[in-house]
Amino acid sequence: MKLSTRDIARFVARGYLEFPALTPADLNQAFLDESEHGVVPEVAAGTPLAGAYPADSALAHLYAYEPVRDIIESLVGPDPLVDHHFVHLTLGEEQRDALGITRPVPSQHWHQDSTIDTRAGFDVQLMWYPHDVTREMGGTRFLPGSHLRIVSEAAIGRYQNIRGQRHVVCPAGTLLALHHGIWHGGGANVSARTRHMVKVRLNARVPQIRLWDTSDLEAADFEQRPIFWATTPRADDDLHAILCEYQPWFEADTGRLEFINRIRLFRHLLGDSKFDADYWCTRLELNAGRRDEAASGVREL
Amino acid sequence: MAGDQDDPPYRSGLAALRDGWRLFQASPLLPHYPGTETQTAYLKYEFWFEQLVEVAS
Incomplete structure (x- = not known):
């Protein structure tokens, strides 16, 4: 199996x-x-x-x-x-x-x-x-x-x-x-x-995309839920909760970067560049573009 | 207080250590290189504890 x-x-x-x-x-x-x-x-x-x-x-x-x-x-x-x-x-x-x-x-x-x-x-x-x-x-x-x-x-x-x-x-x-x-x-x-x-x-000799049994993947796995102010307990098999599992050695700030890097790896395996867990990547991708590049563009105008 | 002493209290850091001062450096907080801001690597906040113990000579 x-x-x-x-x-x-x-x-x-x-x-x-x-x-x-x-x-x-x-x-x-x-x-x-x-x-x-x-x-x-x-x-x-x-x-x-x-x-x-x-x-x-x-x-x-x-x-x-x-x-x-x-x-x-x-x-x-x-x-x-x-x-x-x-x-x-x-x-x-x-x-x-x-x-x-x-x-x-x-x-x-x-x-x-x-x-x-x-x-x-x-x-x-x-x-x-x-x-x-x-x-x-x-x-x-x-x-x-x-x-x-x-x-x-x-x-x-x-x-x-x-x-x-x-x-x-x-x-x-x-x-x-x-x-x-x-x-x-x-x-x-x-x-x-x-x-x-x-x-x-x-x-691997093949692209590592959806090589497993994906029959448990559901539309709800791709939807965002309330974060931070969220009172409904997550189920143990909640995909977002699994990906955003905390480790006791996490530093206060870089633990969040671990979540982002996990999401990026999961996107790679899923073959889906838009998948997100608990909004960590989506937030950073809204209005994409770098602040320093945008600033130089303003100067050119 | 800022600006109240024109001459450094010691000529060198070594001279301060010889006079009984101890030196600590906290983990530096480095800026994040563009393009690698979310990459993690070594543990970021590293401090060493030192305990001085009297021993018989």
Whole structure:
């Protein structure tokens, strides 16, 4: 089942979608066996996903698994390119002892993957956790809603803890689908067991316009409602409310800019340059034209 | 008070620090470049807290 418009709006607002215990136990175990035996395949960057992996490999089975395929296709369309994948291992105490490592590896600094990226669309990054992850195992730390900030990779590494940050604590088979820009870092594993996480980055090969199940999109989603002086509570699935969801780390002024940037991304995905949520963009587009340009025009007259 | 002292109280900022002053700089509020006014990037308001602690010599 493909994602809904509400799912896509949540992805646009938060920069991720979480699917707990999505993949079956035999698939999870198959990957762990491959990882243990060092036979996780390599794939050249830019290879179309279909046929990129040996048919009998766990990762090929992961992409063929219908719920995973539907998530991928809803976000980046059919047969995207494999940018890369990486198996993240965070050693637990048992394996550290075996290797003579006396301390847990410190948690990873905050970073945004790749480098400064100004594209209108996005790559999706799948994070797959094939076994249970406890808090002690240092599951990925990430900052909901940070994905539209254009920063340069590890330049954000001096931030330590940010209000609203999340740590992945999840059952086996959990999949996260993330916008490529989300701020994240691996946690320190202070448990006995080694933590596995597979990250896969996929690039769209088709315009990322209405790739999901749009059957829940209604005329009311395109209408404006009272704002600020608004006493009627919004429903949880109200599209505008989803897109204008507040994050605890927002600065008093720039949080509003996050709303604007989310709306612009949603417009891009919707293929509709007029869509707005809570009037944030429309207001700025009325009587369009720049003040400085208008001023120079007056002088010419 | 504005205009009541023609000479600076210290010859340099370092001299003021040596005399016991402490220096703080607030996050600068920068103008927004045309065309990128709504782009967000690094956290805008950044301050560091410092706590001075006595230690045994």
